[in-house]
Amino acid sequence: MNVSGAAPRPGEIEEPMGITALAQIRPGMVLAEDVRDVNGRLLLSRGKTIAPEHIRVFKIWGVSRVAVLGARESAPAEPPAVDPQRIEAVRRELEPRFRHTDRRHPAVAEMFHSAVLFRAGGEPPFPPEPELSPAEASGAGRLPRREFLEGFMEKEIALPEISSIVFELNEVIANPLSTADQMAQVIHKSPSLTALLLKIVNSALYSLPTPVDRVSLAVTLIGTRELSALALGLSVISAFNHIPRRVIDMRRFLEHSLACGIACRLLAAQKNLRQTEQLFSAGLLHDLGRLILYLFFPDDMLAALRTARREGICLYEAERRELGCIHAWIGQVLLKKWHLPLLLEHASCFHHEPEASPDPLPAAIVHVADVLVNALGIGSSGEILVPPLRPAAWEALGLPPECLATVALQTARHLETMEFLLRETLP
Numbered sequence: 001m002n003v004s005g006a007a008p009r010p011g012e013i014e015e016p017m018g019i020t021a022l023a024q025i026r027p028g029m030v031l032a033e034d035v036r037d038v039n040g041r042l043l044l045s046r047g048k049t050i051a052p053e054h055i056r057v058f059k060i061w062g063v064s065r066v067a068v069l070g071a072r073e074s075a076p077a078e079p080p081a082v083d084p085q086r087i088e089a090v091r092r093e094l095e096p097r098f099r100h101t102d103r104r105h106p107a108v109a110e111m112f113h114s115a116v117l118f119r120a121g122g123e124p125p126f127p128p129e130p131e132l133s134p135a136e137a138s139g140a141g142r143l144p145r146r147e148f149l150e151g152f153m154e155k156e157i158a159l160p161e162i163s164s165i166v167f168e169l170n171e172v173i174a175n176p177l178s179t180a181d182q183m184a185q186v187i188h189k190s191p192s193l194t195a196l197l198l199k200i201v202n203s204a205l206y207s208l209p210t211p212v213d214r215v216s217l218a219v220t221l222i223g224t225r226e227l228s229a230l231a232l233g234l235s236v237i238s239a240f241n242h243i244p245r246r247v248i249d250m251r252r253f254l255e256h257s258l259a260c261g262i263a264c265r266l267l268a269a270q271k272n273l274r275q276t277e278q279l280f281s282a283g284l285l286h287d288l289g290r291l292i293l294y295l296f297f298p299d300d301m302l303a304a305l306r307t308a309r310r311e312g313i314c315l316y317e318a319e320r321r322e323l324g325c326i327h328a329w330i331g332q333v334l335l336k337k338w339h340l341p342l343l344l345e346h347a348s349c350f351h352h353e354p355e356a357s358p359d360p361l362p363a364a365i366v367h368v369a370d371v372l373v374n375a376l377g378i379g380s381s382g383e384i385l386v387p388p389l390r391p392a393a394w395e396a397l398g399l400p401p402e403c404l405a406t407v408a409l410q411t412a413r414h415l416e417t418m419e420f421l422l423r424e425t426l427p
């Protein structure tokens with residue numbers, strides 16, 4: 001076989017090579033060229049035989065065409081035709097959700113376009129908004145608006161049990177001299193976390209060159225601090241998976257949180273940042289404060305939800321009016337209380353005002369990811385509108401608006417994989 005482009009020697013039959021659309025790729029075909037993702041990361045090298053799991057990896061990383069031996073050039077894959085009437089119906093459904101963000105901004109325009117294509121391509125319509133029980137006239141049980149945050153800090157709340165591993169992981173992250181073995185020893189204390197991490201690390205999300213069967217090897221490949229941050233985020237969020245569904249659909253809440261974490265990770269990769277897993281965890285935990293409000297202050301949250309619906313404002317604005325503070329500040333109190341890493345605190349607690357963060361770039365990434373996931377309508381933390389995109393946050397990222405289409409597509413695909421891997425952990 002000749003893939004170098006040199007003329008075949010006498011007697012040698014040149015095997016044809018063709019760029020083939022992914023839909024036509026079958027297991028057993030042999031790669032004529034390396035396959036890389038949008039960031040140039042090697043997914044599978046040339047000469048390798050394609051297996052079914054490779055095809056899944058290519059799909060997840062948005063590879064649309066690959067070069068295989070023995071194939072003739074195939075026509076570029078036509079995007080699936082979507083009924084123009086369906087597109088129009090989706091546009092009409094989405095427009096009111098974007099009322100508070102400027103659609104003339106190039107990044108918002110790209111998010112709107114991606115959202116239309118995403119929802120027109122087979123996504124079920126938005127679920128009906130849950131019924132809100134009528135307001136209680138007395139407001140009994142609610143803290144006075146102005147003192148809400150103070151009252152919250154003073155109120156002795158029995159927070160969900162955070163496993164002691166979280167604190168140990170925290171120490172590993174904080175100590176620059178931590179070794180892969182020390183980190184692995186902490187993880188091994190929880191067999192379920194060990195199994196979950198190995199499943200995630202071996203999944204198409206990481207597409208590592210060889211299977212990983214030991215945590216210490218996963219740490220070496222992904223990085224001590226990064227794998228610790230991933231384990232920490234997963235441990236914190238799993239402590240909340242038994243919340244009753246009185247005011248929030250927990251499944252949709254976790255979908256929103258996971259999608260935001262995944263979008264953060266993808267945006268960080270687009271920016272070539274090394275802290276991809278820390279940003280995944282920051283995205284995963286960004287609305288933690290809202291979870292606490294739903295859990296411990298359901299009457300206050302119901303009041304905020306009613307105000308948001310009645311006045312057509314974003315939920316965080318309604319929280320500001322009803323509680324005198326927003327969920328991100330509550331989240332900050334918790335992360336401080338648990339002594340979680342500063343990057344997590346600065347990135348997740350300033351996601352509605354990233355410019356105020358002591359570390360604005362990670363906060364800007366969580367902000368953009370949250371706006372994107374709300375635009376796509378993947379899950380919900382109770383918000384039904386798209387929060388306004390802060391132009392300064394978008395500029396801080398320094399990414400071209402077109403990259404949002406790729407991030408949107410990959411977020412939806414990675415979420416499927418992540419939900420599959422977490423199916424025993426999710427409610």
Ligand SMILES: [Fe+2]
Nearest residue numbers: 286287351352
């Ligand atoms: Fe939020």
Ligand SMILES: [Fe+2]
Nearest residue numbers: 286287370381
């Ligand atoms: Fe959010």
